[in-house]
Amino acid sequence: MIKNNIKNIRQRILLATERCQRDPTEVSVLAVSKTKTTTDIKQAIAAGQDFFGENYIQEGVKKIQFLDNPSLTWHFIGSVQSNKIRLVAKYFDWCQSVNSVNCANRLNYQRISFQKPLNILIQININNEPTKSGVSLKELLVLAEHISQLPYLKLRGLMAIPALKETYCRQLKIYQKMSEAFQELQNVYTSVDTLSLGTSHDMEAAIIAGSTMVRIGSAIFGSRGQE
Known part of the structure; x- marks a missing residue:
């Protein structure tokens, strides 16, 4: 099932990129593996998937340690709690949910002993929803400038989790923002190359708007748990 699901996702990406005349290789798939078993993840790996995203730090660390596969790339996409920053910096390759100077400073400090910088996406609260994390677009450039000066972090781009809208057109409008x-951001920083936007439910609109990474959970692993 997982193998066929990944094949279907790649087909959806192909069709979406054809609509907007983009190269399908410009869009990568992040398999959201939170609440999924290592058996599920191994099936995805066998189907050629090598990017995985985790929301819960302790669960993610256990999987990373158990699988012990250097060819995999692990993204932390959940809320970065202050008491878990050390684990994010130690075990993950990317953190997609940086939303403050303090968070960036602490990740940088905890990453000092590693050779490779931690790849960073700034989380944007595109609709200024009070229940969601992320900085506003007005705050973006200040935080980006700060991150760019930290030696153990590498600014790679933006991430957002916009609320699903009633129509495709309304969704697309938000994604275009x-x-x-x-x-x-790309015009200022040469390291910026990743826009993490779109899920199982709205990846087509995200890709047409310019997303370079879609976060796919249920459409790969099934509906058990939430994306």
Whole structure:
């Protein structure tokens, strides 16, 4: 099932990129593996999947340690709690949910002993929803400038989790705002190359707007748990 699901996701990406005349290789798939077993993850690996995203730090660390596979790339996509920052810095390759100077400083400090910088995406609260984490677009450039000065972090781009809208057109409009912010950031920082936007439910609109990474959980692993 997982193998076929990954094949279907790649087909959806192909069709979406054809609609907007993009190269399908510009869009990578992050398999959201939270609440999934290592058996599920191994099936995805066998189907060629090598990017995985975890929301819960202790669960993610256990999987990383158990699988012990250097060819895999692990993204932390959950809320970065202050008492778990050391684990994010130690075990993950990317952190997609940086939303403050303090968070960036602490990740940088904890990453000192590693040769490779931790790849960073700034989380944007595109609709300024009070229940969601992330910085506003007005705060973006200040935080990006700060991160760019930290030696053990590498600014790679933006991430957002916009609320699903009633229509495709409304969804696309929100995603285009993210794409514009991403392009502005690319004009300033040569390291910026990743816009993490879109899930199982709305990946087509995200890709057409310019997403370079879609976060796919249920469409790969099934509906057990939440994306």
